[in-house]
Amino acid sequence: MMKNTLQHCLPLIRFFSLSSEDFFQKVRPYKKFIKHQLYEELLESYLNPNSEPNDNILLPRSRNIDGIIDLKIVCLNIASLISRWIDKIDIKSKYAYARELYLPYKFKLLLRGSRDGFTPKKFHELCDNKLCTITFIKVKGTEEIIGGYNPLEWKSSGL
Known part of the structure; x- marks a missing residue:
């Protein structure tokens, strides 16, 4: 019963x-x-840390995200995955993000192309002298997101 x-x-x-x-x-x-x-x-x-999860598993529930990340391009699961990469946590397990959200950082939006423009000058104006930055770029006309992590600070080269 x-x-x-x-x-x-x-x-x-x-x-x-x-x-x-x-x-x-x-x-x-x-x-x-x-x-x-x-x-x-x-x-x-x-x-088995390399086992692939079934397609129909439910990902972790969202929690209060106030101040953690501005979610126009990426979701909390991506922010969690990036945080794991930065801290080198569970990097052997391709699907650790499905286990639980790992959000030790607050992500501060420095530049939004649709708001601030896409010029190198604007990028350096807003991002120079900032350490540990993550860049997310949504490819126009697709759902593809590309990006990277820079642990060093950005420096303008006379732009």
Whole structure:
């Protein structure tokens, strides 16, 4: 009876967002109530850092993002992934971002091309002498986003 009741709730649980400790303590004891295939996928994701998550997993829920990042181009999952790269956390696991959001930084928007313009002069005016910058560029007419991280400060070369 409990298994039948839980079957309606289980799809709403973000199992892949749990820490391995939470999985061990809070999910493993209820193994018999979870579909075998789902349990095996979960177990593999916790034991094998290179396992690819199933396409239908729910990513971590958004949390209060006030002041963390301006979200016109990137989502919190991308900000979390970039933060992990910067801090070299879980870099061996391609899908660590699906486990939990990692947002230790507040991202300050320095320049927005649609607002400030796209000229090198404006870029250097707003970004020079700033350390640890991330650049996100949305390719016009596509959903593609490119960018990079610069741990050094930008310096104008006489523009």
